[in-house]
Amino acid sequence: MSHSNQTTIWTRPFFMALVNNFFIFLVFYSLLTVLPLYVIDVLHGTEGQAGLATTVFLLSAIIVRPFSGKIIELLGKKKTLIISVMMFGISSFIYFWVNDFYLLMALRFFHGIWFSIGSTVMVAIAADMIPPQRKGEGLGYFAMSMNLAVVVGPFLSLALIRWIPYTSLFMGLAWVIVIGFLCSFGIQVTEDDVVKEDVSKRLTLKDLMEVKAIPIALVGFLTSFAYSGIMSFISVYAKSVGLFESVSLFFVVFAAAMLLSRPYTGRLYDRSGPNSVIYPSLIIFAIGLILLSVTHSVLLLLVAGTLIGLGYGALLPSFQTMSIVAAPKRRTGHATATFFIFYDLGIAVGSFVLGVVLSQFGFSALYLICSGVIIITIAVYNVVTKRGNHGENQNDNVLEL
Numbered sequence: 001m002s003h004s005n006q007t008t009i010w011t012r013p014f015f016m017a018l019v020n021n022f023f024i025f026l027v028f029y030s031l032l033t034v035l036p037l038y039v040i041d042v043l044h045g046t047e048g049q050a051g052l053a054t055t056v057f058l059l060s061a062i063i064v065r066p067f068s069g070k071i072i073e074l075l076g077k078k079k080t081l082i083i084s085v086m087m088f089g090i091s092s093f094i095y096f097w098v099n100d101f102y103l104l105m106a107l108r109f110f111h112g113i114w115f116s117i118g119s120t121v122m123v124a125i126a127a128d129m130i131p132p133q134r135k136g137e138g139l140g141y142f143a144m145s146m147n148l149a150v151v152v153g154p155f156l157s158l159a160l161i162r163w164i165p166y167t168s169l170f171m172g173l174a175w176v177i178v179i180g181f182l183c184s185f186g187i188q189v190t191e192d193d194v195v196k197e198d199v200s201k202r203l204t205l206k207d208l209m210e211v212k213a214i215p216i217a218l219v220g221f222l223t224s225f226a227y228s229g230i231m232s233f234i235s236v237y238a239k240s241v242g243l244f245e246s247v248s249l250f251f252v253v254f255a256a257a258m259l260l261s262r263p264y265t266g267r268l269y270d271r272s273g274p275n276s277v278i279y280p281s282l283i284i285f286a287i288g289l290i291l292l293s294v295t296h297s298v299l300l301l302l303v304a305g306t307l308i309g310l311g312y313g314a315l316l317p318s319f320q321t322m323s324i325v326a327a328p329k330r331r332t333g334h335a336t337a338t339f340f341i342f343y344d345l346g347i348a349v350g351s352f353v354l355g356v357v358l359s360q361f362g363f364s365a366l367y368l369i370c371s372g373v374i375i376i377t378i379a380v381y382n383v384v385t386k387r388g389n390h391g392e393n394q395n396d397n398v399l400e401l
Contacts, residue, residue, distance in 0.1 A: 007131045009138045014129045016186040020085065021122045022145035023180035027092055027173045028115060029153030032057075035104075038166050043101050056105050058348060060112030065341045066209060068120040069334030077125050077333065078189040084118035085184050089177035095170035120340060124333040125189055127324045136269030136277075136321050140262045143317040147262075151255040209341070210334040213323035215384040217342035220319045222377040223282075224346030225353075226289065226370040227312055232351045237292075237363045238301065246298045250305040257306045258313030265314040269321065277318050278381060285311025286374040293367035316343075 036050035043049075072080045091111040098104050123142070130138030160169050238247040269277045288307030295301045320339055327335035358366050 007134060009130055009134055009141065011129065013186065013188040014126065014138075014142075016183045017122060017126050017129065018142055018145045020180045020183040020187065021119075021126070021142065022149055023176050023183075024085070024088065024115070024118055024122070025146045025149035026153045027088075027177055029149050030157035030169075030173055031095075033154040034157045034161055034166065034169065035108075037161070039101065039104070042166055043099070043104070045101050049101060052105060053108055057108045057112040057115070058344060060109040061116035062341065062344045062348065064113045064116040065120065065337050065344060068117050068337040069210070069331070071117060072121050072124065072333035076189075077121055077128075078187070080117065080121045081125060081187065081189070082181075082184050084114050084121060085177065085181045088114040088118050089174060089181050092170070092174035092177050096167050096174070116340075120337045121333060123320060123336045124324075125187060127321075127332050127336070128189070128329070134270055135325060136274070136318065137263070137266030139321045139324075140266030140269070140314075140317040143320070144259055144262050147255055147258045147313065151251065154251075209338045210323075210327045210331050212326040213335040213338040214342075215387070216319055216322045216326065217339045219377060219381045219384055220316075220323075220339055221342040221346040222373055222380060223285075223312070223315055223319070224343045225350035226285070226373040226377070228347045228350030229289075229354045229366055229370040230292075230308065230312075231347065232354065233358060233363070233366065237367075240363060241296050243295070243298060243301055246301055249298070250301055253302050254305040254309040257309030261310050261313060262317070266317065269318055274318055274322055275385065277314050279378065281311045281314040281318070282374055282378050282381070283311070285315070286371045286378075287311075289367050289371035289374065293364045293371070 032054055035053040039045040039050040039053055075083070088111065091107065091114060094107055095104075098107055123139075126142045127135070127139060130142075157169060157173075160172075234250065235244070235247050238244045238250065265277050265281070284307050288304050288311055291300060291304040291307065295304055320336070323335045323339040324332050354366055354370070357369055
């Protein structure tokens with residue numbers, strides 16, 4: 001095999017994995033956007049019940065996430081991928097027939113299980129495909145599929161429900177997953193040696209988490225805690241300052257900043273190490289949050305969105321890469337699951353805690369506190385990189401895989 005082939009990211013299996021991941025997150029974000037409206041408009045539920053459509057889904061994902069690594073170890077990555085995407089697709093079809101709120105909650109919980117397993121194994125598979133010396137860049141490209149889904153999913157679903165019934169939208173999204181399922185068969189996976197061994201059926205703490213990934217996962221927890229202030233409250237905040245009509249532009253510049261910067265930050269990560277990306281990104285993220293706290297004009301809202309996109313957009317793939325290379329190659333599934341456990345918890349805890357902060361102190365205080373959390377994150381990251389093997393020697397760790 002030539003050297004160029006050994007260092008190529010854009011192989012056919014990698015492209016198939018990226019497409020598969022895009023479709024899964026397209027459906028995830030589409031349903032995240034329209035189901036609260038469906039609960040209120042069709043099922044005649046309350047705003048509180050509409051919020052449960054998201055909460056129940058994330059709750060099941062968080063519960064199952066610790067077991068994802070063990071499931072991947074027992075079944076192998078390819079089989080886990082095919083089963084999880086198939087069950088995710090079957091769950092998507094069932095929305096067409098659900099017209100009761102409590103059945104919907106049960107379906108959301110069931111759907112979240114397969115999203116948790118599928119999203120975990122997809123990152124692990126993608127990480128194995130990427131050449132070691134280009135791990136940061138490759139996982140950055142892979143994360144772009146999620147970033148695109150954040151924009152395309154809500155945009156398409158909100159546009160379509162103006163013209164078609166909710167049930168037709170649900171059926172269309174289900175067929176999207178069928179395409180993703182077919183792509184699963186084109187993804188070549190080199191199974192870990194551990195799958196061929198007599199894997200223990202006993203469940204231990206080691207089966208739930210990869211200890212070596214916990215330090216950087218804690219940094220991910222703090223980052224997602226601050227990010228939850230954007231995800232949960234930006235629309236309400238924009239409405240409170242008379243900028244609701246411009247909030248869609250916020251997400252456009254947010255996504256554009258992430259997508260345009262991703263190739264450069266990924267290459268910088270591989271060339272100069274994670275610190276060269278993470279420190280500047282955390283600082284830019286904090287500045288964006290501070291600007292957001294004093295926003296009263298469209299221009300300032302968009303500048304804040306651009307800075308937050310530039311800062312936050314580089315952090316998630318960087319942290320994922322660090323958690324993966326911190327663990328042995330055969331435990332990439334466990335490392336990925338460990339990172340997402342902390343990341344999901346950060347979103348869940350942050351949404352609740354910041355909601356309390358909002359009710360007591362208002363939006364400006366909320367986003368100032370979020371920026372303070374990011375400043376604390378810088379200090380925590382500094383401690384993690386000095387005590388562990390996550391610092392500037394990261395490139396050496398990658399090359400040793």
